[in-house]
Amino acid sequence: MLKVFLAEDEFVIREGIKNNINWSDHGYEFCGEAGDGELAFSMIQKLRPDILITDIRMPFMDGLTLSRMVKAEFPGIEIILLTGYEDFEYAKEAIRIGVASYLSKPISGQNLLSEIDHVAEKIIEKRKEKEAALRYEQDMKEKAQLDKQEFFKDIVTGGKSLSEILDRAKKLSMNILALRYNIVLVKIWSTRHDAGEYSGSVVQVEEKIDGIAAKYDALVFDLNLEGKALLFRADSDDELNNRIDNALLEMKEVFSGYNHIRYYGGVGQSTDRITDIPRSFDWASRAFAHLYLSSDSDFLYGSEEKLGSMKENVILSEVDPKHIDRRLIREFLRRGDESETEYFMEEFFNGMGKNAMKSTMLRQYIAMDVYFCVADFAESELKLSRSDVDAIIPSAELLADEKTTCDYLISIINKAIDLRKKTAEGSYRDVVNQVIAYIEEHYCEDELSLNQLAAVVNFSPNHLSAVFRQETGQPFIKYLTDFRMEKAKELLLSTSKKSNEIGLLVGYKDPHYFSFLFKKTQGVTTTQYRGVGHPGEAV
Secondary structure (H helix, E strand, O other), X not given: OEEEEEEOOOHHHHHHHHHOOOOHHHXXXXXXXXXXXXXXXXXXXXXXXXXXXXXXXXXXXXXXHHHHHHHHHOOOOEEEEEEOOOXXXXXXXXXXXXXXXXXXXXXXXXXXXXXXXXXXXXXXXXXXXXXXXXXXXXXXXXXXXXXXXXXXXXXXXXXOOHHHHHHHHHHOOOOOOOOEEEEEEEEEEEOOHHHOOOOXXXXXXXXXXXXXXXXXXXXXXXXXHHXXXXXXXXXXXXXXXXXXXXXXXXXXXXXXXXOXXXXXXXXXXXXXXXXXXXXXXXXXXXXXXXXXXXXXXXXXEOOHHHHHHHHHHOHHHHOOHHHOXXXXXXXXXXXXXXXXXXXXXXXXXXXXXXXXXXXXXXXXXXXXXXXXXXXXXXXXXXXXXXXXXXXXXXXXXXXXXXXXXXXXXXXXXXXXXXHHHHHHHHHHHXXXXXXXXXHHHHOOOOOOOHHHHHHHHOOOHHXXXXXXXXXXXXXXXXXXXXXXXXXXXXXXXXXXXXXXXXXXXXXXXXXXXXXXXXXXXXXXOHHHHHOOOOOOOOO
């Protein structure tokens, strides 16, 4: 029910307007009245009416001044001006202010009600447009996440100027400015292998992480299969460190409630420049690489002191190579990404001690051991024949120095990861085909969503989003919207159905949102698309 407020200094007129209209019967609430503009403005701030009816000439504050102040503070309030003066200058000023209606007194209750109804229609229409825009923004949330991912890449890879970064942040409505910055990388997964790709508890934990990050004013960047990146900001190192420490403590508390959830995180080093964030990311990545070198869940701080202390703990492997654990390599082959390989191998070598790789014999042993681990992974988990493995992954020859050894191992591990991804693409293609088939069968259902489809194919929503985009080249929501719009266009040209009926048939219960979305995506209204000579109604 829309609320109406009346500002009128003449008591008789005010009483007549208030009492001669049965407000509730016509769907309105008469919420208040005032005899001058100054008193009216104070009451309007508290009552927040939808429609203001005001006389132009009043004591203390006239109607034009009142209207100007109301529009400045509450632009959504629609104003009807009443005047007993035929002054064109008043009318021009009213138009400039944005007054909805300008009426001459005296006016009958019926005529005033008719004008109020007209203004109410405008209010309802604007609200529908706003709701449609908000829903569209929510529907496009997946695309916004992709834009944020690209923005994060711009930040951590360098090469972008400060002005370019700030301009991109502004377009994404992100406040990135601060005096100190640091990055935390975190990845979580379920150890319940029988649960398939999808884990409802993983989704719950991810949502709680997002909430904790928001509490400590950290920007969250979803890196899909690679986890999350949290960009913490503050005005001093002490404040920044406190925020990170407290956030990690709260995250650990969340993780402790899920016995089957494993997590790992890397914390970078703080910096005072946006353009120096890549250095913070580099240290976070080095720490994060220990995910594959440890069986424990933890957050590790990236620094020479912290990572160096870990090297001393495993110095025995410098002289006893049988302590090299193939499970670490296999774990990386299962979950790692090419972008992480160099960090992983660097920390893998460092873990054996600073002099371990100087021994030619030990270096060759490690190279052969990693080669056999990669070959076994390709055969046993990727189901490749030994001849295919030999053709794709070269065996270790005599490796002259540490750099040659490192380059060789990074190369064969990346080849195995590439094979893993190509093997997965086949199964992913089947999943995406299943999703597309489901869309074709259920596109007319308004509640169809990424979350619903993720549950159908037993994937997490983030994982399905990444896979769907990888296979189709576009976000899920864009694919679904384009599919529905094509169906709508077919129906517009081949039937005489009304646009609201067509909207319902293609999955939009709200006809206003369907009209909004059609114009937003197609650039024309449904009536314009139908064109002259096509059956249909005005929209």
